[in-house]
Amino acid sequence: MATSTNKLLCVKCEKVRATSKCAGCSHDYCYDHLRDHRQELNIQLDYIENNHNHFRQILNEYINNSEIHAFIQQVDQWEKELINKIQQKANECRELLKKHINENIHQIEINLNKQTDQLRNIVKENDFNEIDLNELNEKLKELERQLH
Numbered sequence: 001m002a003t004s005t006n007k008l009l010c011v012k013c014e015k016v017r018a019t020s021k022c023a024g025c026s027h028d029y030c031y032d033h034l035r036d037h038r039q040e041l042n043i044q045l046d047y048i049e050n051n052h053n054h055f056r057q058i059l060n061e062y063i064n065n066s067e068i069h070a071f072i073q074q075v076d077q078w079e080k081e082l083i084n085k086i087q088q089k090a091n092e093c094r095e096l097l098k099k100h101i102n103e104n105i106h107q108i109e110i111n112l113n114k115q116t117d118q119l120r121n122i123v124k125e126n127d128f129n130e131i132d133l134n135e136l137n138e139k140l141k142e143l144e145r146q147l148h
């Protein structure tokens with residue numbers, strides 16, 4: 001069988017034909033089998049593309065996972081509730097302290113003012129004895145006790 005130099009063996013049909021070399025696998029194909037070879041490669045590409053899209057779908061499901069979003073919402077809710085509780089407790093503490101100042105400490109101040117008047121009077125009149133001094137001392141100690 002005479003072969004012209006511009007014709008080569010097709011790797012598929014093993015006939016000497018006008019061929020084209022595939023740059024990817026370096027095989028020589030006749031034009032019919034080159035078309036088939038390209039078709040095979042297209043099928044492989046489709047397969048890879050499908051896997052690629054399937055993986056993207058799975059990834060998107062992870063990103064949009066409703067359980068994770070629900071959990072994030074739970075954390076948000078928990079944060080709000082905790083902040084509210086802390087604010088409520090802080091307000092209660094402030095009110096208690098204000099009440100304590102208003103009721104107890106102001107009353108002590110009033111009593112101390114009375115004693116100051118009494119003390120000034122005694123000094124002014126120069127009218128006192130040990131009993132008065134003792135009484136003043138005891139009253140002052142009592143106010144100190146109340147403050148603590």
Ligand SMILES: [Zn+2]
Nearest residue numbers: 010013030033
């Ligand atoms: Zn062929």
Ligand SMILES: [Zn+2]
Nearest residue numbers: 022024025026
């Ligand atoms: Zn090839």
